[in-house]
Amino acid sequence: MKRATIARWLAGCAVAVPWIAAGQVKGDLGKFEYESSCAICHGMEGKGDGPWPFATMGSPPVADLTTLARRNGGRFPFQRVYETIDGRSPVRAHGPSDMPVWGSRYRTMNPDAYFEAPYDPEAYVRTRILALTEYVYRLQAK
Helix, strand or coil, rough: HHHHHHHHHHHHHHHHHHHHHHHHCCCCCCHHHHHHHEEEEEEEECCCCCCCCCCCCCCCCCHHHHHHCCCHHHCCHHHHHHHHCCCCCCCCHHCCCCCCCCHHHHCCCCHHCCCCCCHHHHHHHHHHHHHHEEEHHHHHCC
């Protein structure tokens, strides 16, 4: 009898804990991606003032991401930003398109980079790129 009670309690926890925890998760995937891959050069606010001292060696100054819309006639260049992140639109300071500074983080060419996950690696990468692109949109100066 006692074992059955413990088993029911454990089964209840197995169902309840993830459900409760899911309601408490407050994250911003775009911000996380930005802080993990971009802020080192572009700065926490996207103004091009990040702490990486070698970001501009032999390159033009680091771009101020907060003025992308302004520099594009008031429209945020969503596709260009997306393609810059995924490596299709080359930026010299980011490195070659086959190995930008963030490596395989936003590429599906290397399936080992995503370990054997129970989801589609391409969909996962696209979601991360979209979240990051949307976050850069939120950084735009008003």
